[in-house]
Amino acid sequence: MERSDRGLLEAHRGGDPQAFAELVRRHGPAVLGYLRKMTGNADTADDLFQETFRRVHEKAHTLKSDRFKPWLFTIATRLALDGFRRSRRVTFLSLDRTEGPDGDGQTGADCLADEAACEPVEVMAKDERRRQVRQAIGGLPPRQRVTLVLAYYQRLSYPEIAEVLGCSTGAVKTQMFRALKSLAQRLPEGVGEMT
Amino acid sequence: MNGHASEDALIRVLFDLASDEERAAVQAHLETCAACRALRDRLAARFRSLDELDEPVDVPPVLLSQVATGLRRRRPFGVRGAWLSAIAAVLVIGSLATLEHLVRRPQPEDAMPPVASAPRSSPPRLQDSIMGSVGLAKADAAIEEVPPFAPASAIELNVLPRRDALQLTIYNAADLTLVRETRELTFKRGWNWLQLMWANTLIDPTSLSLEPLEHADKIEVQQLVYPPRLRDLGRWLIRSEVSGQVPVRITYMTSGLSWRAFYMGTLTPDEKQMHLAGYVRVDNQSGEDYENAQVRLVVGRVHLLDRIADLARRPQPYGSPIPDRLHSLRRAGDLSVWFENGDQDGDKLLFGMDGRNAWGMMGGMGGMGGFGGGLPVPKEIAKEGLSEYFLYTIEGTETIPHQWGKRLPSFEADRIPVQSLYKYDEERWGGQTMRFLSFVNDSEHELGQTPLPDGNVAVYRNTGQEGHLAYAGAMAVKYIPVGEKVELELGAAQQVKVEPVLMDTKTDHYAFDPKGNISGWDQIDTWRITVTNTRTLPVKVEVYRHFGTTYWEQTNAGDFGTCEKDGADAVKYILAVEPASKKTFTYVLTTYHGTRRENRR
Numbered sequence: 001m002e003r004s005d006r007g008l009l010e011a012h013r014g015g016d017p018q019a020f021a022e023l024v025r026r027h028g029p030a031v032l033g034y035l036r037k038m039t040g041n042a043d044t045a046d047d048l049f050q051e052t053f054r055r056v057h058e059k060a061h062t063l064k065s066d067r068f069k070p071w072l073f074t075i076a077t078r079l080a081l082d083g084f085r086r087s088r089r090v091t092f093l094s095l096d097r098t099e100g101p102d103g104d105g106q107t108g109a110d111c112l113a114d115e116a117a118c119e120p121v122e123v124m125a126k127d128e129r130r131r132q133v134r135q136a137i138g139g140l141p142p143r144q145r146v147t148l149v150l151a152y153y154q155r156l157s158y159p160e161i162a163e164v165l166g167c168s169t170g171a172v173k174t175q176m177f178r179a180l181k182s183l184a185q186r187l188p189e190g191v192g193e194m195t
Numbered sequence: 196m197n198g199h200a201s202e203d204a205l206i207r208v209l210f211d212l213a214s215d216e217e218r219a220a221v222q223a224h225l226e227t228c229a230a231c232r233a234l235r236d237r238l239a240a241r242f243r244s245l246d247e248l249d250e251p252v253d254v255p256p257v258l259l260s261q262v263a264t265g266l267r268r269r270r271p272f273g274v275r276g277a278w279l280s281a282i283a284a285v286l287v288i289g290s291l292a293t294l295e296h297l298v299r300r301p302q303p304e305d306a307m308p309p310v311a312s313a314p315r316s317s318p319p320r321l322q323d324s325i326m327g328s329v330g331l332a333k334a335d336a337a338i339e340e341v342p343p344f345a346p347a348s349a350i351e352l353n354v355l356p357r358r359d360a361l362q363l364t365i366y367n368a369a370d371l372t373l374v375r376e377t378r379e380l381t382f383k384r385g386w387n388w389l390q391l392m393w394a395n396t397l398i399d400p401t402s403l404s405l406e407p408l409e410h411a412d413k414i415e416v417q418q419l420v421y422p423p424r425l426r427d428l429g430r431w432l433i434r435s436e437v438s439g440q441v442p443v444r445i446t447y448m449t450s451g452l453s454w455r456a457f458y459m460g461t462l463t464p465d466e467k468q469m470h471l472a473g474y475v476r477v478d479n480q481s482g483e484d485y486e487n488a489q490v491r492l493v494v495g496r497v498h499l500l501d502r503i504a505d506l507a508r509r510p511q512p513y514g515s516p517i518p519d520r521l522h523s524l525r526r527a528g529d530l531s532v533w534f535e536n537g538d539q540d541g542d543k544l545l546f547g548m549d550g551r552n553a554w555g556m557m558g559g560m561g562g563m564g565g566f567g568g569g570l571p572v573p574k575e576i577a578k579e580g581l582s583e584y585f586l587y588t589i590e591g592t593e594t595i596p597h598q599w600g601k602r603l604p605s606f607e608a609d610r611i612p613v614q615s616l617y618k619y620d621e622e623r624w625g626g627q628t629m630r631f632l633s634f635v636n637d638s639e640h641e642l643g644q645t646p647l648p649d650g651n652v653a654v655y656r657n658t659g660q661e662g663h664l665a666y667a668g669a670m671a672v673k674y675i676p677v678g679e680k681v682e683l684e685l686g687a688a689q690q691v692k693v694e695p696v697l698m699d700t701k702t703d704h705y706a707f708d709p710k711g712n713i714s715g716w717d718q719i720d721t722w723r724i725t726v727t728n729t730r731t732l733p734v735k736v737e738v739y740r741h742f743g744t745t746y747w748e749q750t751n752a753g754d755f756g757t758c759e760k761d762g763a764d765a766v767k768y769i770l771a772v773e774p775a776s777k778k779t780f781t782y783v784l785t786t787y788h789g790t791r792r793e794n795r796r
Contacts (some may be wrong), residue, residue, distance in 0.1 A: 183245075
């Protein structure tokens with residue numbers, strides 16, 4: 001039977017070396033995807049990813065409930081928001097990574113090598129749409145961005161997001177609505193959408 | 196609901212933000228209004244573009260390992276503290292034996308080259324110790340014929356135990372260090388992945404080698420894979436018929452470790468004998484911490500086909516101009532192929548020589564492994580002759596973290612007879628008198644058992660007053676073979692002066708050609724040389740005089756000591772000058788010019 005997140009965290013605190021690895025394996029992809037969308041930079045997301053799990057390790061004793069996932073995303077969100085504040089002062093760009101700015105680790109060559117996207121024109125169009133989406137999300141204020149990414153991509157419920165952000169569900173819905181209203185103007189036209 | 200549904204209302208309905216009343220009203224309106232339905236569909240299509248970024252994310256193994264490494268390093272040993280600072284060769288083992296039920300993907304050729312067929316004997320009986328230590332072995336289960344493909348996200352990460360043994364052999368001349376380490380790895384029966392990362396280190400990935408020290412017939416290291424798009428990472432594919440802990444030896448080359456020798460000489464008050472202490476300083480800029488390492492230092496020139504540091508910084512370990520040669524290296528000893536004139540049997544070259552002649556016990560530094568800790572146990576640096584190379588082995592083990600340097604005593608020799616000498620030669624040093632100290636690297640001088648590596652020599656003089664030392668001078672010396680004389684130039688002397696003064700000059704004995712023009716003459720110079728010794732010790736002084744021609748005659752007068760020719764156009768005076776005294780002599784130099792030279796060939 002699969003152990004619960006809380007059980008794994010307790011086991012980690014008890015010295016089980018595999019427990020933490022299981023937690024990282026279980027939630028790592030979601031956290032990394034979230035951080036990449038929040039930061040738009042793979043290097044920064046990698047750094048925040050490590051920092052997130054470092055804090056999980058350090059703060060393991062503070063989790064009192066069984067709600068590990070909101071707690072985990074609270075940590076990741078705080079780090080991401082702190083990152084926004086810092087990034088207003090200075091921006092680091094990696095010169096040696098070849099991946100795209102969305103941090104998905106895909107180069108143009110990789111896309112071309114992808115069996116699912118063998119048409120270069122399609123690849124380019126998809127890239128352009130992705131760029132526009134990234135740009136639209138990146139243009140949102142930080143709290144709206146957090147709300148949108150957690151709700152849309154991480155499938156957290158509004159009450160869970162409220163727990164992450166430490167606010168009411170109503171406030172979350174307000175942020176979400178504002179984000180969507182803004183995105184409605186900025187997102188690229190959908191495939192097959194007629195204007 | 197009055198009129199059409201607003202865009203705001205449609206957004207709220209689409210994303211479950213509307214109240215029950217609003218949702219009911221909008222849905223009712225949509226059933227009757229094609230325009231609003233169209234608007235809703237356009238909005239929905241637009242928001243669907245958000246899905247462009249909704250792709251599954253795989254956490255790169257490098258990142259997983261960094262997390263694991265970071266945790267490990269935050270535990271009691273926070274040696275380098277920085278969470279994000281890179282890892283030096285962190286080993287993680289990914290065992291796929293337990294993951295075989297996971298999705299099996301087709302194996303891309305670029306990611307996993309074809310595997311040579313491995314011996315497929317029936318599962319052997321495992322030794323009790325292995326079985327007992329783990330108790331997981333399924334000895335009766337067959338091992339998959341084809342190695343499983345290991346997608347990055349499916350690797351189960353386990354941080355390996357620390358190194359059990361570590362040996363560094365530092366080849367100073369080539370910025371090259373051979374690292375041999377032994378670790379207890381836990382294998383599962385079946386296919387195992389062993390992952391090595393060398394981010395931010397200077398490890399040459401083309402030199403990686405792994406060999407099991409036990410169960411060699413049951414553990415087969417099949418290939419080393421460099422996954423695409425993952426830098427500074429390689430994975431060994433290992434087929435194991437045993438389950439449990441097995442010691443393995445991992446060997447690789449790295450750059451960034453260096454050593455240098457230096458010496459401190461202390462002259463006795465009469466400057467006739469010297470106490471000489473040799474030290475070795477080892478510096479680690481390799482990016483990796485080396486703990487409790489046996490350190491061996493090689494003196495001698497090594498010929499490399501490529502620089503290790505360059506290899507380490509290459510984005511891809513393969514594609515090197517030398518990998519074929521290097522990949523063929525099965526054992527560390529095969530390093531010998533890199534020597535210009537070395538024995539082709541590397542093990543013999545490194546380990547098989549006789550004549551181990553440890554000498555000199557050191558004091559001061561030491562301590563078994565670690566800076567500033569442990570008992571002040573003197574270390575011994577043993578030396579072995581390796582043909583024209585020499586191997587110095589530091590006794591015990593040392594811990595040398597990244598960016599640290601460590602000084603170790605090498606040898607000590609007392610009462611070495613030395614000669615103190617002053618030289619004056621205007622052509623070489625202008626008007627300065629230079630001080631030299633000489634001795635021979637042989638048994639008569641309490642040395643001579645090994646060559647002395649390049650290094651700086653600092654010489655002090657014991658003034659005899661409560662053991663106070665006075666700085667005498669320092670210089671860099673080249674490699675000193677056994678039996679060779681060493682002459683240390685200690686710099687300009689202040690208390691011994693040589694002053695030549697031209698007292699008289701004239702020409703004479705002119706010769707004329709048939710037309711009455713001058714065809715030859717003699718130049719006659721009279722020089723007075725004064726040698727002053729203001730020291731409290733007698734000194735020996737060599738005064739060189741160059742004449743600029745090979746046609747000359749000279750007569751000396753006064754207290755000139757001995758005078759001997761030094762080449763065709765110079766003489767050397769050797770004088771012994773008592774303390775606080777001076778000697779003066781003169782010489783008359785006649786040089787011949789033009790036809791006056793003809794009868795003097």
